[in-house]
Amino acid sequence: MSNGRSTGGLRAFLIVLLVAYVLKEIAVALVSPPFTGHDEVAHFAGIRIVAKQHRMPTLWTDTLPPDLYAYRAFTIEWRDRDRSPLYTAVHPPLYYGVMAPVYRVFSRRTPETLQYILRAASIPFGVVTVLVAYLLARTLFPTDTFLAVTVPAVVALQPQVSYEAAMVNNDALATALYSLVLYALVLTVRNGGTMRRAATLGALAGVALLAKGTAIAALVLIPVALWAGTRRLRPSGSLVAQIAMSYGVVLLLVGPWWWFMARTYGDPLGLHGMAATQPDLTRTDATFLQLLFSGRFLVDRWNESWGQFGWRLIHVSPALVALLALAAAGCVAGLVAATLRPTAIAAADRWRIAAVAVLAAACALSYCGMVQFGVGFVLTQARYVFPVVDALALLLMLGLRTWIPLHRRAVAQAAVVLAAIAVNVEIYAGYVVPFWYPR
């Protein structure tokens, strides 16, 4: 599958990509006015509470910070200056715990300056996500340069995912950690399940769950990956023992947090608390299958994935978003065609099919999780799918590869990277920057 590029060349590309990514993220963080990212005010307040009061906020005890009331336009339902609940208080503690030391170091700065520093502190999470994308592609298809180039490039240049990594928000951390979980799942499928790997999987999933509840889908994927791994290679322990080990580690790490949440809100994810404090944003008129089969739901989420920057105020051209949908549909069609194409697969390569299937399942589960959240809450968002961005990018590029003849792939990978850059330039030069800095 190699088209002649050396590993050294790929590494050089990756380094250039990461440098460009970091520069882009710094630019995005600086270009975006203070607290205009998704829920930045609320997350900032959460970090401040952890840093100053050494405790996690709750919906019942904490409110949105009155000193940041000027930024109420970038929050959910901040009507009462002093009594609106801190609606992000249901999020797990890891992000706030990681950011609290940064906050403490620069605590004498103004909130605006501090939030710029906190934005910058999130950028490494994005770097990890891009790196894992590269590792996933190289692990699954070690000789395929097309995927090794395009998968990390698409992840690095996906406008909304990278935007989140330049904001005060736990999404980037959750995405990075969940990407590591996916990478560990793929390694497990390839190398077979062992007790140690099961424990590692559990630890990664547990840490990811401490970053954001969206990682809960990992609990479904772990047994599948362990099962696929033990089928291929002789296991060091029984499958049941491995699964128990994974879940045990998860419980060890997340258990205290879930216990705290259950005691505070009545359920481990705090959904009851959210429903109680955001009554205008809950609903009872939708069902899971309705939203799953709904075109409007899908299109809204797709639109959020590419546009709607700055607290959904900045809408990029629908034609551009539709064009991107068309391109994605082409990639998905390629994936389906590749799946159905009757080709003989060597026994040594079958683990790849299983690993790709696990990644596809991760994507499907993530979408279903977003749908399920939407059944109860109006404000379900595409961000809840971002943790599987590495898997999505890999699957889409795999689909795209189906349509491209071998001898054209070098040109095609350059075209993909250039197209991704062009999309970013168009979005920022055409919409985001002119919105915040009109002439």
Next chain:
Amino acid sequence: MTRGRRIGIAAMWALAAFAAWRMQLFAPWRAFGTFDTFGSFDHPFHLARAETLVRSLLHGRSLRWIANHQGGYPAEFYPFGWAWVEAALWFAGLGRVPLPIVHRAATVGLFLLPGAMFAWMAARDRWPITVPLSAFALHVAVPGEMWSGGYSELVYVGLAPSVAAAIAAVASMTAASAAFASGSRRACAVSAAAAAAAIWCNPRAVVALVVCVGAAWVVSVRPADWRRPTIQLLTIAGIASLLAVPELLSLARFGRLYYFIRYTGYDSSLDYLAVSIETVSLPGFVLAGVGAAAAFRLRHERTISYAAAAALVAYAAATLLLSFGMPSAIEQLETTRLMPVQRLLMIYLAAVGLHALAAAAIARWQVRRLGPPAVEAVAVAALLTIYVGPERLMPFWSRGLFPVHRTGTPAFGFLHQVLKLADEAAPTGTAILIAGTPNDDRPQLWAPVDVDRPLFYDDWMWYWHTRHRGPYDPTRTSRYDLARVAEIFDREYLQRNGIGAVVAAPSVQLAADAAPALKREFGGTYGLYVVRDPVRIVTLGSRSASGQTIENERIVADGTSDGDYALIRRNWFPRWRVAVNGRPASIIETDDGYMRVPVPRGRVHLELVYALEPLDSLARLLMAIGVVAAAGLGSVGDTRRDPAEPLDGGQQVTRREEQSPDRRAQLALRASSMPEPPRT
């Protein structure tokens, strides 16, 4: 016929029977003293149109001007194609079946008609019976949005003409594709007749016909053999134009007089994409894409599917172009209303896609004991369970066959009774105003079924000009602002429109009670008010004409004039001709769209006739020629091969082709879908 095919056909019949039962086709005719039919949104309007047509036909006249709707409108501005179908059914029942029940049956029949069409399309393409079964199940299960052509548009909103036109347009494309592929003259005639039916039901269908039949021609024409399909295309276009020439010529002549309110539109290309998916559901949309791809791949063997795929691509492009690229190209076109045709094409291709996927998957994984039909049967069962099953799976508005408002309710019963009393209370030569409704629907538009006289409404749903005066913005809506409802109970409004009685729903009765020009007879679900000192529809100067006859295409008034103008409170249109005391006179259009005629002092006999002009007669003659041409073409035996047979006569498969993996999958798809050997 194979056993599988018999089972499939039986399943389609069972599904049709189930859908008909859920739509209460078999319910008793009457409930609460009134005929029980669909009563939501536009149903009453279309039922009233059918009733008006039947009455006109019973009087030996074709209906060209409709007098009972807000001052009147010309038939060609809202053509009566579908109303003719309902009238034909009524005559077929010898008048024994009440028209509301005919409307119920016709609506159910129209909803089920795509099942037959899908079966026809699939049979021509030699797909197995599971393909039309899947398509029909998707059609039944997914209601679509309000303008998408499915259950929501037809049964809930009641837009039967739009849906009928869409079905006819796709049928025309199918027949045209068969004609291009086989040379069948009969298929040409069917295509032309279906195209004309589409235009008569809804002139907007011209867009669909041009795009879909055009796409079928484009994909069938070959450099070596372009002449025959092109001649057939021209034949179809020519005969269809002849059959629809009275409608098309009238629109060409008078279209400038027609103001069309665009109520809906796509916000963006993403909005169009969302509606496209919503129309057939996400799985249906994805499968339609797969089906289109499969159809392009099997283009030599499945000409109908190939034409449908090409038409879908062209139609989507045309919709986007007309929505965003050239939004003013067709003034009287809401592009959202193009969706019904797209829905039918997508549903058919989704079924093809499901079959293609099932066949490919079974070939890929070599599941020998399972055929594609089994997979499709499971998909159909799942679809029906999800969409027609328990409400916890799919909520009310998203589920198929959801219950809609019916006319068999106490409120409708009251309305009929009060209308009859209003008809007795209003003096001859005056109109009745019906204001307000007890719910969101428009039951008042059923009034022409009960009373044969001019009517006005506070919400008249559809109109054609902007000169009608009242508390509303005529460029944006066809309903009065109920916050200003008192203005329509003013003497000035009542006199301006020649209103003699008012039927008022509770929401407007307070305003009616306070109006000095009205005298309350009684209140309730529908209250009745009579107008004090009413003015009749025709006045001669300051005096009301003593004798007045207001018919659809004729207005007669007698009386004494002081030598001023006669004011006829009916909408002006160029076809109206007037004779005063037997002598032709000129008609002046008033500022509010009515007619004024100069009359002499003394006795006046005024007669207005909605004239059949020479061009109208010519159009009728051309239409008759079209009927003869279509019948002649249809009755001439086809000299070429069977239309269902592909032109290549079934491809010969070489051993080398068999060895290609792609070809193997293709062959698996072919083999799985060809239960019978090709006929020769």
